[in-house]
Amino acid sequence: xxxxxxxNPISSETRLAEYARNKAQRKRRETVIESVLLLAxxxxxxxxxxxxxxxxxxxxxxxxxxxxWDFLTDTQWTPLFSDAHFGILVLxxxxxxxxxxxxxxxxxxxxxxAIYLSEFAGHKTREILKPTLELLxxxxxxxxxxxxxxxxxxxxxxxxxxxxxxxxxxxGLVMGIMIIPYVSSLSEDAMRAVxxxxxxxxxxxxxxxxxxxxxxxxxxxxxxxxxxxxxxxxRAIGETMIxxxxxxxxxxxxxxxxxxxxxxxSFIVQVALGDLPHGSVGYQTIFAAGLTLMLITLCxxxxxxxxxxxxxxxx
Amino acid sequence: xDGSTKSPAGRGTAARDMRALRVLIRAHKRWDMxxxxxxxxxxxIAILTLVALFxxxxxAGIPRLNPDFFTSFASRRAGQAGILSAWVGSILVMxxxxxxxxxxxxxxxxxxxxxxxxxxxxxxxxxxxxxLAGVPSIVYGLLALGLFVYTFGLGQSxxxxxxxxxxxxxxxxxxxxxxxxxxxxxxxxEGAYACGASKFQVVGDHLLxxxxxxxxxxxxxxxxRAIGETAPxxxxGxxxxxxxxxxxxFTGEPAxxxxxxLFSPFTVMxxxxxxxxxxxxxxFHQNAAAASFVLVFMTLGMNALAIWLRYRLRKNxxx
Numbered sequence: 001x002x003x004x005x006x007x008n009p010i011s012s013e014t015r016l017a018e019y020a021r022n023k024a025q026r027k028r029r030e031t032v033i034e035s036v037l038l039l040a041x042x043x044x045x046x047x048x049x050x051x052x053x054x055x056x057x058x059x060x061x062x063x064x065x066x067x068x069w070d071f072l073t074d075t076q077w078t079p080l081f082s083d084a085h086f087g088i089l090v091l092x093x094x095x096x097x098x099x100x101x102x103x104x105x106x107x108x109x110x111x112x113x114a115i116y117l118s119e120f121a122g123h124k125t126r127e128i129l130k131p132t133l134e135l136l137x138x139x140x141x142x143x144x145x146x147x148x149x150x151x152x153x154x155x156x157x158x159x160x161x162x163x164x165x166x167x168x169x170x171x172g173l174v175m176g177i178m179i180i181p182y183v184s185s186l187s188e189d190a191m192r193a194v195x196x197x198x199x200x201x202x203x204x205x206x207x208x209x210x211x212x213x214x215x216x217x218x219x220x221x222x223x224x225x226x227x228x229x230x231x232x233x234x235r236a237i238g239e240t241m242i243x244x245x246x247x248x249x250x251x252x253x254x255x256x257x258x259x260x261x262x263x264x265x266s267f268i269v270q271v272a273l274g275d276l277p278h279g280s281v282g283y284q285t286i287f288a289a290g291l292t293l294m295l296i297t298l299c300x301x302x303x304x305x306x307x308x309x310x311x312x313x314x315x
Numbered sequence: 316x317d318g319s320t321k322s323p324a325g326r327g328t329a330a331r332d333m334r335a336l337r338v339l340i341r342a343h344k345r346w347d348m349x350x351x352x353x354x355x356x357x358x359x360i361a362i363l364t365l366v367a368l369f370x371x372x373x374x375a376g377i378p379r380l381n382p383d384f385f386t387s388f389a390s391r392r393a394g395q396a397g398i399l400s401a402w403v404g405s406i407l408v409m410x411x412x413x414x415x416x417x418x419x420x421x422x423x424x425x426x427x428x429x430x431x432x433x434x435x436x437x438x439x440x441x442x443x444x445x446x447l448a449g450v451p452s453i454v455y456g457l458l459a460l461g462l463f464v465y466t467f468g469l470g471q472s473x474x475x476x477x478x479x480x481x482x483x484x485x486x487x488x489x490x491x492x493x494x495x496x497x498x499x500x501x502x503x504x505e506g507a508y509a510c511g512a513s514k515f516q517v518v519g520d521h522l523l524x525x526x527x528x529x530x531x532x533x534x535x536x537x538x539x540r541a542i543g544e545t546a547p548x549x550x551x552g553x554x555x556x557x558x559x560x561x562x563x564x565f566t567g568e569p570a571x572x573x574x575x576x577l578f579s580p581f582t583v584m585x586x587x588x589x590x591x592x593x594x595x596x597x598x599f600h601q602n603a604a605a606a607s608f609v610l611v612f613m614t615l616g617m618n619a620l621a622i623w624l625r626y627r628l629r630k631n632x633x634x
Binding site: 057278 | 343346347351353354355357360361364365368371418419423424425431439440443450451454455457458460461462465466485489514515539542543544546549550552585588589600603607610614615618
């Protein structure tokens, strides 16, 4: 063997040099590939930075013309009138009303469905019903808007004829049904993650499935369920098209769902559909509104994070 | 034996306790059954609404579905209005979205799964992705408006729409690709490394082919989400009344360039539906129902395709 290795000493040297060159080349190629992949992964960071930068930069144009105090406390939102008022409270009341109606439906129904699917339903039932519920969240929201305006509103008007054609109630109801899968899916996953031993202990004490679900499983899964609720809230606050179509785009400082109202999101759509030139104060209001929306969403994300940490149970 | 040590009064209490216990158990069982019924009721509310939505859309819309609905442009007359510019616009925007989101998403997921070290920077990227999944879609529209339309000067075009939607579905693509890569057993990687493969060779020759079903599923689910998004596209300024198609490359007088269609004004299906729903004329509502039917068909069709593909391609893999 040693004879063969030393039979051509020059060739083995060049062979080693070739190996070394190949290795260096391969290492260089790998480093380039890794940097390209890193760049792709950083696109998400760039997106967040981009959102923050654009919202702040464009809002500054707005806040140069409108004092922050007026923005936060004025009770009228009339950016297109000659005597313009910019009170974000008006839009926030719309968002609040619609979200409340939606969550009053989504949270109870979603939780009950989640408890039923995880504790009561058999395996086959769950396998059929879970994808069906996911369908609810897969339908484009503009179709929900169409449904709210042209089916739900006439339906409610048959019971309550004074309901205006555009109102927050039907939009909120449809939005609530749309959010149910978000709440129920995550809650159910959280409940299924609770170890079987806790349930078995409870059953051994003679508790029924209902008692086990409500007194043992639900508190144990609380952090996951709280995340599900926060996700539902964020989804309700950020929803645009259902409200743009069915709730009317009339800014209205009210908490009564039976009236039309504009939310932060539907206002942005309204301005984007119009003819205001870029750079005018009326136009820059959408960025100020978007900034408010982002801050509210961020608060809820932080709240969700804190709740998860606070209630986390390690099994 | 037992009973002889108990006084007559003691035996009575035991029987009373047993009766009280039985009543309690019966009450609990009743609550259990009532809650079960309540659960079924809640489920049926959700599913009935879905069914009502479909039936309403089908009943109003199907009579309107005929070939010239698909080949006519929008018109002021409801009977002649069609969705040609809308579905062509949707498909073109989806092509741009897929061309941007798929490479960037897969590359990012591969980095995070295979290359990233466990440090604060990786945590930052992961937190960002989770965060972005929860941002309302209209904020992406505002980002695109400020950045793509005005700062980069790409205008209110198909390119901007595609880029916006690509950013929107990027978290979905990255998350599902990571799950697909994570599901591949470690011995595949180890075997490849043992043969002297470099990291990228392992990824490109072994992991991506095995992960393809999961990745494709994620991409299709992302695209089916993107096709129904209205708010960001309205915000960047897609027009609602378009009576022309983007220029086909190399045709027309003067001949359109290969990429001129990217910069053309456009409309998409959800915006056409929005426009028709907002009109007071009930004939346009029928058009909106028909277009909604087509859109739901496209969305659910893509979801079904994703599920079928995942099943089909997964069958051939034997770990």
